[in-house]
Amino acid sequence: MHIPRFGNVALTCMAIGTAGLLAAGCGSGSGSGSGTPAPKANAAIKVPASAVGQAGSIRFCSDISAPPLEFYRNGQQPSGSDIDLGNAIAGELGLKPVWVNTAFAGIIPALQAGHCDAILSQLFDKPSRRKVVNFVDYMNSSEAVLVPKGNPHHITGIAGLCGLHVAAETGTTVTDFLTQQSKSCTAHGKKPIAVQTFLRDSDALNQLGLRHVDAYGTTVETAGYDMSKTPGQFQIAGPPFGQIATGIATVKKNAALDHAIAKAFAALQGNGTYAKIMTKWNLKPDILKS
Numbered sequence: 001m002h003i004p005r006f007g008n009v010a011l012t013c014m015a016i017g018t019a020g021l022l023a024a025g026c027g028s029g030s031g032s033g034s035g036t037p038a039p040k041a042n043a044a045i046k047v048p049a050s051a052v053g054q055a056g057s058i059r060f061c062s063d064i065s066a067p068p069l070e071f072y073r074n075g076q077q078p079s080g081s082d083i084d085l086g087n088a089i090a091g092e093l094g095l096k097p098v099w100v101n102t103a104f105a106g107i108i109p110a111l112q113a114g115h116c117d118a119i120l121s122q123l124f125d126k127p128s129r130r131k132v133v134n135f136v137d138y139m140n141s142s143e144a145v146l147v148p149k150g151n152p153h154h155i156t157g158i159a160g161l162c163g164l165h166v167a168a169e170t171g172t173t174v175t176d177f178l179t180q181q182s183k184s185c186t187a188h189g190k191k192p193i194a195v196q197t198f199l200r201d202s203d204a205l206n207q208l209g210l211r212h213v214d215a216y217g218t219t220v221e222t223a224g225y226d227m228s229k230t231p232g233q234f235q236i237a238g239p240p241f242g243q244i245a246t247g248i249a250t251v252k253k254n255a256a257l258d259h260a261i262a263k264a265f266a267a268l269q270g271n272g273t274y275a276k277i278m279t280k281w282n283l284k285p286d287i288l289k290s
Helices: 081-093 104-112 173-187 201-209 220-229 255-271 273-280
Strands: 012-017 020-027 057-062 071-073 077-079 096-101 118-124 133-148 165-169 194-198 215-219 234-236 241-251
Touching (some): 057 081, 057 104, 081 096, 081 118, 081 273, 104 118, 104 241, 118 133, 133 173, 133 201, 133 220, 133 255, 165 173, 165 201, 173 215, 194 201, 215 220, 220 234, 241 255, 255 273
Parallel strands (some): 012 096, 057 096, 057 118, 165 194, 165 215
Antiparallel strands (some): 071 077, 118 241, 133 215, 133 234, 133 241
């Protein structure tokens, strides 16, 4: 199969769904692909050839549909804070970053199947996930409820969603919060939340924009970006909730890559690159303290 190229970087295309492999958009990143050049390789951080699936590269699975962390700029170029960070980590390791666009619902199975070497896609570090993958935490994240400007249903937070239609991305933590809240609604004699899930975060947002749903559950980071791109169209209803650490995941058996990524991230914290990336994308409140 012919693989299109931009410059000398091959584009890798893959999306993993709950029912198997699905055709999807593709993209590949280099050290300068999203506007933040990767630092020169740190010769002190060695990555065994057996720790990566492609010699000289590190392949990141990422659901490239959740700005400002990961999205396609100009329809084809991976961009965002996670992309910048992954490119910088690759630079520290002396490897070329390759971005594998992967539906979030199947992102851990994709890693386990060897379709990538690590996940970098705002994956929350939860106990259930630590049973199957290793994590190198790199930021904090919180959840939010996004509604049309003016908040026509007068929603004051997740507890105010009883009886309403709410969109979210399949497999995300916010769907767990919505499910729990829906049970609380019915336990108190109220109507359940009608949760509608979509393969991509951007698809869930579109449902809100079209007024097909009453609200949209996502991360604070994505909600803030959505509001900045469409001023006057959306607003956050109620306070953020569910703050949790977010990490870069590798399979349990790949301790060598996990340790190398941890060293690379520590180096980026130490030389200021990490703070610059987070500041660039207006994510300073999410910075993970060293």
